[in-house]
Amino acid sequence: EEENTLDCSGLLHKLPKEIYEILDIAGRVGDDLNIKTYVVGGFVRDLILETENWDIDLMVEGDGIAFAEVLNTYFEGQLKLYHKFGTALITLENGQSIDIVTARREYYEYPAALPKIEKSSIWSDLFRRDFTINCMAIQLNKREEGKLIDYFGGLADIKNRKIRVLYNLSFIEDPTRIFRAIRFAARFNYGIEEETQNFIQQAITQGMIAKLSTDRIRDELLYIIREKSLLNSLLIMEDLGILKGIHPDLGIDDGFAESYSKIEDTLSQFKGVLREPNPVLLTIMLMLSNFPKEKLDEVIGLFSINKAWANIIYISLSNRNEVYTKLREDNLDKYQLYKILHALPEESIIYYYTDCKNPYIRHYLMFFSVKLRDIKTFITGEDLLKLGIKPGPSYTYILQEVLKAKVEGNIYTIEDELKLAKDFYESLKGE
Numbered sequence: 431e432e433e434n435t436l437d438c439s440g441l442l443h444k445l446p447k448e449i450y451e452i453l454d455i456a457g458r459v460g461d462d463l464n465i466k467t468y469v470v471g472g473f474v475r476d477l478i479l480e481t482e483n484w485d486i487d488l489m490v491e492g493d494g495i496a497f498a499e500v501l502n503t504y505f506e507g508q509l510k511l512y513h514k515f516g517t518a519l520i521t522l523e524n525g526q527s528i529d530i531v532t533a534r535r536e537y538y539e540y541p542a543a544l545p546k547i548e549k550s551s552i553w554s555d556l557f558r559r560d561f562t563i564n565c566m567a568i569q570l571n572k573r574e575e576g577k578l579i580d581y582f583g584g585l586a587d588i589k590n591r592k593i594r595v596l597y598n599l600s601f602i603e604d605p606t607r608i609f610r611a612i613r614f615a616a617r618f619n620y621g622i623e624e625e626t627q628n629f630i631q632q633a634i635t636q637g638m639i640a641k642l643s644t645d646r647i648r649d650e651l652l653y654i655i656r657e658k659s660l661l662n663s664l665l666i667m668e669d670l671g672i673l674k675g676i677h678p679d680l681g682i683d684d685g686f687a688e689s690y691s692k693i694e695d696t697l698s699q700f701k702g703v704l705r706e707p708n709p710v711l712l713t714i715m716l717m718l719s720n721f722p723k724e725k726l727d728e729v730i731g732l733f734s735i736n737k738a739w740a741n742i743i744y745i746s747l748s749n750r751n752e753v754y755t756k757l758r759e760d761n762l763d764k765y766q767l768y769k770i771l772h773a774l775p776e777e778s779i780i781y782y783y784t785d786c787k788n789p790y791i792r793h794y795l796m797f798f799s800v801k802l803r804d805i806k807t808f809i810t811g812e813d814l815l816k817l818g819i820k821p822g823p824s825y826t827y828i829l830q831e832v833l834k835a836k837v838e839g840n841i842y843t844i845e846d847e848l849k850l851a852k853d854f855y856e857s858l859k860g861e
């Protein structure tokens with residue numbers, strides 16, 4: 431049944447000692463209990479890629495619960511048993527976790543009068559997984575240690591850099607796999623294999639994305655956002671109809687990659703001026719820049735790691751035209767400029783600078799960022815108290831007046847500020 435074979439014992443021995451030791455003991459316990467024992471899934475994929483991944487998933491052809499109990503006598507970790515599913519979780523003192531699942535033998539019905547075929551339990555278990563690169567196993571029993579089990583061509587797909595499903599109905603059975611395909615393609619910079627792309631499109635045509643709850647879609651999108659190259663992921667999602675599948679108004683046009691490169695230009699122009707505008711947030715804003723304003727609420731959450739992100743996106747997009755209008759006014763003074771822009775997040779500045787064609791407005795955005803954005807008064811309410819000024823609403827006016835003078839460049843030192851505060855207070859009292 432196996433198409434590819436690779437002896438992975440060399441790779442196993444390259445693992446950090448603590449990780450190899452776990453696999454070594456698992457193999458010995460398997461031998462003792464006469465149970466075939468494997469490490470499976472993402473661990474195997476990343477071992478072959480020689481990428482760090484210490485999430486150990488073990489699969490045993492036998493009583494997984496008994497196996498886990500014996501295995502844990504070696505580690506004395508925290509053991510959780512899930513009898514109903516035949517799965518277990520061992521958590522070691524250092525936080526390392528070991529998942530154990532029981533593989534079950536199953537019968538598969540083949541069409542057209544072929545008899546039911548009994549598949550080995552490991553085959554059945556691997557067949558339930560998502561992509562070929564994720565459904566390899568490495569045997570750990572000592573006599574077979576390092577033997578790669580690759581029924582579906584995962585090794586070849588790693589070599590060809592392809593994300594491929596195992597069968598045509600995979601995305602219908604579980605539409606979250608549509609997003610997982612994008613996630614792994616982005617992470618490894620792999621392509622999605624042609625037929626797999628067709629299966630994705632068929633699933634979308636059948637409305638499968640709409641069958642997922644909003645929470646599931648958001649979770650999957652956030653995984654994609656956390657991977658590298660969101661730009662590429664969005665381009666692929668547009669291409670396959672995934673963005674439209676999420677929301678009919680969602681989508682990017684042909685100029686998107688070019689617009690993104692303009693954002694990158696702006697980011698480099700503002701380097702050292704702003705602290706750390708987030709390129710991922712900017713990518714999302716760019717995608718949503720033509721989204722109907724009144725429907726923004728329906729999608730912002732799907733692309734936001736947290737509330738702060740959602741806010742930044744919302745503020746930037748919804749204030750855009752108002753800010754442009756205000757910045758178009760003639761003879762703005764520094765304090766007016768400051769008031770228009772100081773409450774905006776860094777990402778808004780970058781986004782407006784890139785988006786707006788008007789050179790005066792762009793100049794204002796740059797001037798504000800270089801000269802005004804960081805201005806704050808030295809003095810606070812406490813200093814006013816020390817000056818003997820009675821606490822109250824006047825504090826706001828006084829501090830504002832000091833800030834204004836500072837932004838306009840009329841005062842510089844803390845002494846200047848204190849003096850102005852005092853003078854201004856006297857003038858207030860006089861009124």
Ligand code: ATP
Pocket residue numbers: 471472473483485558559560561564565604606607610
């Ligand atoms: P990551 O590094 O992101 O954790 P992973 O491959 O370990 O990658 P998980 O989401 O932790 O990904 O899933 C573990 C394994 O379970 C995968 O390798 C895959 O084989 C399988 N799996 C997870 N989700 C699905 C799914 N929706 N359909 C089929 N198999 C899945």
